[in-house]
Amino acid sequence: MRRNNYRPLARPLWICYQCRAAHSAAANDLRTGQKRNRLIPKTPARTRFAPSPTGYLHLGSIRTALFSFLLAKRTGGQFILRIEDTDKKRTIPDAERRLQDDLRWVGLQWNEGEYYIGLDVWQLGRNTKGSAGPDRGGPYGPYRQSQRTAIYQSYAHDLLTRGHSYRCFCTPERLDMLARHRSQIGLPAGYDRKCIDIRLDEAQERAAKGETYVVRLMVDDYPKFDDLVYGKTGQIASSITKNKLDFMDRVYDDPILLKSDGCPTYHLASVVDDYMMNITHVIRGTEWMSSTPMHISLYNAFNWTPPRFGHVPLLVDENGQKLSKRNADIDISFFRDQQGILPSALVNFAALLGWSHSQKSDVLLLQDLQQIFNLKITKGNTVVSFEKLWFLQKAHAQRVVVTGGAEFKNMVTKVSEAVERQWPRNQLESILHGRTLFEYISLLLRADAKSYTNIEAFLSRNNTFFTASLNRPPYVATSSKKLSSSAETSSSSVAEIHVPLSTLCTAAIALCLVPESHWTAETHRLNIASYNGAVDKSGAKEDLAADRAFERELYHFLRWALSAGAPGPGIPETMEILGRAESIRRLEEARGLTCGMTKSISGFAHNNERPKDPSRKTNSGHTWMGSLAPR
Ligand code: GLU
16 A cells, blocks of 8 residues: 555545556665656556646646646656646636636647636546546545645545644744844844644634634655656755743744645645646656645655655747747647647647657657657756747648648638638639638648748738739849849859740740649649750750750749749649639739740630640750650
8 A cells, every 4th residue: 555554534435546556666676765767657657737826827837737648648657737726816717717728729638636617527527437427537536635625625634644744823023023033133034933833722712712823734854755757856944943042043944735715825735736637746846846846845744755746947939038028938828729720739838848768860750759749858947949840830730731630620711711711702702713711721731831921921922822913023034143243243254045035935834735624733843844855955055054944944934933932832732723724814914024925825725725746846856845745
């Protein structure tokens, strides 16, 4: 059994076998002092995430929750959500709902724990074994501290009768005077134990008469402890050389367990809950590390075996400053709603903050992390670089597009909704040519996934796909650009090849000879490639250079013609997405702007017939149309 013969209060009737096994194994490891594998427990871990609804989830807390979740999953254990809502004054009304939504959004579904819709949902799972359902709950509920006050009170009173705690009747005025006196003579704050000698029966009587009191833990020395991340750590003495000081100047921590309103402090509540809920591993932020020796003292007073503690380091910016609202340690909705970050990218990013792995790639899904997670967590502050987040975002966007499925559908739907908000329906209709917006966006996402960061940036980069009026800047040939820059640098080494605009226009228009049935990126790619070597095939250096110059110039011209020079998918893909009619319209418009001709192929451009003689000859007599030529 995990605990010794001390059993002050009734525990839940049923404790699952796994929990029992986990606890006794963890306790055995500690008791026998065996050198444990620090990186991963050998038995299933029961971990918990215990947020206070005084704020929303931010990057640091999502990472703490993630590490707890992963430790439980990696070891086949359970992850519990407990709401620590004892600070009524600072509670934000929608915080609990928001943090549950955020946890679910990133995929950290708890096995047991609170659910915000029904206060008594925990009872749903009371008789179930293992994970609770349908909306969580579980055998150790309630999982919301404000519903457990009576439990904390009975545990605190039990410590009173066993002499490990005492009632303190000191008034706030006395405590204030004590604090001021201590501060004047340069001593740390603390309590002088004035009430420690009040006999239990006398204290009980005073309490019964309605005198205000708090319950304090009597503690002389705080133990060291073995942190899963930091190793042996902790402070030793809470009392200081009492004999050398006047009575008033003696200092004891003697932390308050029960406040004067009968409510528990965080310390009592979290220790009692972790014990009652059979938590084997507590993963939390380093801000709680200084409280841990006190918590262990409390476990000792109860005669309970403490869980293992692992404290995860602080997140700091590149200047070593704690992340704050100014440098993006804002709640998760900022990443989701304003930055458009995918949940998989955020989870991946959070996992890499202070944790290292030996995989080849940093791009990892939650299910991968569950397989490989361990406690190889860096000591010391973790510097957060948001460049990594954007790298992961791009990688996950590409994965979503390549994998397809529900995640891709969701992405397409969101982009489509944003498009409909930004462009009027009738304008979109003229571009869609009978296709649904969903189909159109799917094509566009597939073609330009490599550059996807978020919806806003994606639409801004690809906005020419949603409007017929391109407002192209005047066309500037790349060769003219080169010529002018080489003239500036008086370089004579680059013999520039000037490709006449009329040639470019003809080549571009010839690409439109493809009938609707063959209008695919692949056909366009082949056709453009077939221009290579169109000038001459003698293999002479100049000819190759001419080919390259022609190809480069043609791409440049096509991009200008089809998307006003904006970056985006490749030219073949752009032509496929725009479709035949819109591509031809744009190319003809471009020809009109550069070569002054507006009518040439439009006669057949808008029907689906295959041209009778689609091949074209260059001056040197080579076939240009590659795959278009009859086979
Ligand atoms: N309620 C505490 C918080 O929100 C949790 C501390 C703990 O994990 O023990 O920070």
